[in-house]
Amino acid sequence: MDKSWMTARKFSREYVQGVQSFMKFVDEHIGQEREIKCPCTFCLNSYIRSKEEVLDHLLIRGIDTEYTRWIHHGELFDYQVPRSDSDNGSVNEDDDHTNGVNDLLNDLGNFYENTRRFDKDHNTNESEESEDIPMTFLELLRKAEQELYPGCSKFSTLSFIVHLLHIKVYNKWSNKSFDMMLTLLKKALPHGETLPKSYYDAKKILNDLGLGYTAIHACKYDCALFWKEYENYQECPVCGTSRWKVSNAKRKQIPHKILRYFPLKPRLQRLFMSPKTAADMRWHSDKRINDEKELKHPADARTWKEFDQQHPYFSKDARNIRLALATDGFNPFGTMSNSYSMWPVIIIPYNLPPWKCMKKSYFMMSLLIPGPHQPGKDIDIYLQPLVDELKDLWNEGVQTYDAFSKKNFQMHAALLWTINDFPAYGCVSGWSTKGYMACLVCNKHTCSKGLRSKICYMGHRRYLPRGHKWRKNKIKFDGKEELNMAPKYFSGNDVSQQTMHLKGVKGGKHPSLKKKNKRDKQDLNWTKRSILFELHYWKTILLRHNLDVMHIEKNICDNILGTLLNMDKKTKDTYKARKDLEDMNIRKELHLKKRNDGRYVIPPAAYAMSKKEGQQFCEFVKAQKFSDGYASNIARCVNVFEAKLVGLKSHDCHVLLQRVLPYGIRGCLSKDIYAAILELGDFFRRLCCRKLMVEDVNKLEKDIIEILCKLEMIFPPAFFDVMVHLAMHLPREVMLGGPVQYRWMYPIERYLGTLKGYVRNKARPEGSIAEAYIVNV
Known part of the structure; x- marks a missing residue:
């Protein structure tokens, strides 16, 4: 049947005649008395209406031009699959x-x-x-x-x-x-x-x-996989531990751990099987407006563009896929009383348009790393099958049928970066996120200082211009002038050279394989050389590991709320924090006062609310009304009598810091403290926009330096843990990787939350989740 009328102008004679022929087609194949799905541009086959309503909708609104095969209205497939009654438009589950x-x-x-x-x-x-x-x-x-x-x-x-x-x-x-x-x-x-x-x-x-997966046995101590040349081994080739829990010949052999690997190639090929999805897979090249002044997709960022320039063979075909890797541990039982950590590894294709890029339906679980303990730095052992397939996709590719162009092509794929929270960031990258050099971006130039009970990460004045007045201000900062300049950023080649001597280090948690606790000076904070460096192109990528904005924002919000409300075990203004001020000889009005009986009194600070002010703030927060599903959890977390907020989720902190906190503290705190917190909330609000102008990102990079310096003049040094420092690098990562929306953990954590509901067998929760994932693909 001729369908050219679908693209004709509405109200034209050709279009009206086409609609009439469509309705006649429906009568012949479905019947005259049935209600049918409406294919207009608004209903999109989602609503069942009478034929009179469908006719009106098609004439007034037009037909969905992408609905080229009328499967809901009686047209058969190329392969004659029988239609059931439910396909004819009747309401059926x-x-x-x-x-x-x-x-x-x-x-x-x-x-x-x-x-x-x-x-x-x-x-x-x-x-x-x-x-x-x-x-x-x-x-x-x-x-x-x-x-x-x-x-x-x-x-x-x-x-x-x-x-x-x-x-x-x-x-x-x-x-x-x-x-x-x-x-x-x-x-x-x-x-x-x-x-x-x-x-x-x-x-x-x-x-x-x-739809399926490959089960690969693993060593009990995460030393090796029984895979490839070790497939038939009965003992671990590294530590010698038996492969089996039960090795008695009379009983069924049960392995200690089973890694479930979901092959990547067939699922990437499946993206091109549907004409509609195949067209979306080249959106970044065909339909994206390439504006150098705006960031609205990872393809607009420097990392993507420089990768294309360095690898022209890969970039010449827009159908070649750019991928992201995300992983995080979660407890499938949903309760902290039962300690269990399982690690799914998720692959995300970035060729898709912005409104599909981070949808749950396009997340591809590639590995399901078993528990009950987290793999830690030994996660590379479990990443071997995935990295092996990624190398093959880069070098050889895989022959794929493109349903949009109706031709075969050789599809290649490349991993652009990883997305993790900060602990997992250290596991995947190989850089320890603890100690004096916890920041991988600053590397060995991390500015840190030891306090009485912890390490603080201050010194943000070094990012200011050389002649800035704050550089010489000793009293309001740490008691010293700041003469150092901002550190340089380390490229992938620099990192590769730093970790080259760790290339042969073996992993595993067997007691006999434990290393000495102290690292050599040349190790810096490296615990291993990441397996991702086996990818030929990995060291050429500008942004290899992403800082997770969601968790950084949550930790900063928790620090601020705990300190402002003086919450037990949450405040950063403690006895030891006041002793730190004495050690640094700054802010004498906040030093501890000794009483006649020998006890010490902590003088009230300008940044801390009184009990009454805290209760007023909590009443203000509890009185706020939010849309359903937006921030409904906040009211349940407020305890007005004790003046504290407990049990806040990441999204709750996101709303509080950006929308509620600046207005709730107005009138309770001094103007300079209120202004600094207001600017911090506004910084995250602008950073998390779906579209960003390049000039705005450059301004954000300058603003966050001044905001952190203002906070250094207000809060004690103990306030500045590594998560507060990491906010310094977020604007640069937006410039390199595109808007935050495509590189944060919130959609991924929601995806992991859906997996928790699929646990059936408490002894082997991985099997239940793998089975559920296959059925729902």
Whole structure:
């Protein structure tokens, strides 16, 4: 049927005639009395309406031009997959599952057919493997066409199995209960039913659909993987520990740890199977407005642009994929009483447009690192399969069918950077985030000072211009003039040279492998050489590891609230903090006063609220009204009587620091303290915008220097932990990596939160989460 009218101008004769032909097509294939899904530009097949309403919508609003295959209105797929009643527009809870299976089968069919055609065109002797792929697909197609039982019109075998697996995951059924349900259904359904006999047989179908993972055994002490040349080893090649928990021949052998690896290539290929998604994968090149003055996507940032200049072979094809790697530990049981740390490794494709870039549906879990303990610096052991595949994607690539251009191409992929919170930042990069050189950006030039019970990171005056008046001010800062200049930033080549001598260091937590606690001077704060340096291009990237804005903002907010409200165990204004002021011989009005009985009195500070002022502030916060789902947790965290806020989440601190805190403290504190906190909140508000002008980012880089210097004149040195110092580097990272929205942990933590609900077996939670992830892909 001719569909050229879909792109014609609205209200034109051609368009009106096309709409009429569309409605006639619907009558012929669905029937005249049914309600149907409306494909107008507003409804987008999401709402079911009468045919009269659909006709009005199409004439007034126009039809969705990307809806080229009318699957919701009776048009068949290229591969004749039968349509159920739910596909015709009736309200049925099975609708989403059935349509998803049909779409996936159709995309797989196009992919396999074009792959085999490509092989025939380029190979004189077609291999047996290329023949096996279509046979697997044809078996799936047979199950999609097969009735669940004779006379069943609502479900095919394939759609029912996928639907049943979804229910299993959402309701946390055990494998045994699923087998029992299948047995009961096979007895209840009429003779000739086509259900599988067990969960094992049902799960095979997911593997045929391209959804599955590889189980790789790991050493108990994280020394090595039983993979590649060590695949058949019974003992760890590093520490000699047995591979098995139970090695008795009479019982089933159970490995200590199982790494679940989800291959990356097939899922990257799947992005190009759908014409719509394939078009989005080149958005950064075809539809993005390349404005040098604005930052709205990672493609606008310096890291992306310089990477393209250094690797022109990779950048000449816009379909080559830029990736980010994110990882974080979480407790799948959702309770701190049961200590367990599991680490998913997530891959994020950046070719997509801004409104899809960080959507949960495009997150790809690549590794599921088992617990119960965090891998720490030995995470490189578990990253080996992923890095191996990334090297292959860079060097060789993988042949992929592009459904948008309907041609095959050789797809390559590159990892641009990692996104982690600060502890995981140290695990992945290999730089210890503790001690006097905790900041990787400053490297060996980190400005730190030892206090009575901790290390503070002050000295932000060195970032000021050389002749600035604050450089010579001793009294209001640390008692010294600041003569040093801002440190230089270390490139990837510099970091590679620093870690070259750590190349052969082995990992693992076996007691016999423990190293001496003291590091050599040449080690600086390096604990290892990151496995990511095995990627040929890694040292050429400007921004390799991202600082997480969300956790930096939360820690700064906690420091401010704890100190202003003088909260127990949260305030930075302690007895030892006042002793630090005495040691530095600054702010004598805040020094401890000795009483006649020998006890010390802590004089009140200008930055601390009284109990009454704290209660008034808490009442103000509790009285604020927020939209549902925006910051509803804040009111529950307020304790007015004790004047404190407890249990704040990251997003709560995000709202408090930027929107609430500056107004709540007005009138309680002096003007200079209020102004400094107001400027800090405004800094984060401007930094977290979806679009940023380059000149605004340059201004933010200058503003944060002055803001931190103002805070140094107000709060005690103990206030300035490493998280406060890291705010110094955020504007530079925005300039290098693009807006914060695409490089922060908030969407990733929400994604990890959804995984917690899939734990069924407390002994092996990784298996439950891996299974749930496969079913929901």
